[in-house]
Amino acid sequence: MSLIAARLNFVVPHYQLYLPSLLVDLTEKYVPLPAKRDRLSPAAQLTLFYLLQRRDHSRNPFEGVAASGLAHELGVSPMSVLRSFDELSTRDDVRQEKIGRERKLTFHAPAAKIFESFRSLTRSPVTQTYSVAYPIAQLGVISGEHALARYSSLVEPEGTTRAIYNVEWRKVRSEFIERSTDETTHRVEVWAYNPAPLAAGGIVDRLSLNAQFANDGDERVAMAANEILKEVKWF
Template identity: 35%
Template sequence: MTFSAHNRSRLIGQGVPFIVPGNQLYMPDLAIDLREHFRAPRHRQADGLSPAAQTVLFDHILHPHQGETTPSLLAGRLHYSAMSIGRAFDDLVAAALAETARHGKERRIRFRAEGRQLLEEAAPLLRSPVRSLKFLRGNAIPACLKLAGESALSHLTDLARPRIDTFAIAATDWKAISQAIGLIETDRDGADCAIETWSYDPAALSNTYTVDALSLYAQFRDHRDERIAMAAERLLENLPW
């Protein structure tokens, strides 16, 4: 709660005492304290969910039987700190997709919808996980990397397979991996493979050879190529809702 400067002046002019806890105080018989410590309300970002929030959302949709969960339970599996998961909970609550409650010392999250309905409600807030695309010479790709991009989309649908394979890696891991195996960047025509760097760890949401279907959907659902956008929609048809 705050007062605008106009309303504050009006109340002072009429001699009306007022108090805004922690911010403003006007007590004419005692003292006057008009500190302007306005606290801006927290809003979710207009451009979509944070990477951590999207990871928590997709994990829940892909594993619908895990029920209510806590930051400490999710942190290790999703490769985030418990504090980051807690902030992701805040983002999901602010987006009206979930609610949280405390049970003892643990905070638990419960989504307001499930499955396809939850995804549809979250759709306006979804963002592509891809930060950058790098074209590389050589085939020394670590086996732990997930097939990604149009390569994964073609593997999971009937889309034609592209000329070179694309793999995904967390953006935070790219520098160490590229230095360790000596990858050389080149242009698209001279590339033997491509690597997408992601805003979250693609391995956190998939235990198969490809990245998860929901991240692919978020990446390609609005693609300018209608064939690719339609293939992204087909990903949803194959999920066990």
């Protein structure tokens, strides 16, 4: 029989004090804070870029967004969004609040400051690139240097580049014939997160392109990747 079931007084140092005769039951619970990461997870980067580009930032603090609604918009699980909230709220200007059973995320600084605070933690969303025998205009969205050229003064290269979420690529990969880069100029970029919710006009978003190309070895490409941020209305 346990001490509690027997209603016997006991103390667990630094953790619990149980004195049923005095109606006392004190238990210390430690909830660890989310650890700061060297890089944002793909889900957190998707969440951040979506909120920065698809929400109104005319007011400060930015009006809170609910996890459940955001999960539906991004096409991910509510748990994925909640984990992203935990990652993003490690910054002082990003906070979570609980209203009833719902968790919301709010920005307490201008969007440009929020972006800069996370910029060093962003990563290229591209995990793999495949050269394919023919263009795949029906799949994914325009990406890579082709997308960068649509937003900047960079000359658009020959061929096509399309971005597709890794989950979707696994379903269709067997349908495409791979070629060496010497044989074709048509490419597929496999992304760690879904580019579709961020895309506009069938082209991947500016923030993801910046994360991909800002430190590119080709100076022209790197300059274009930073140039396109000037078109983001809050930058």
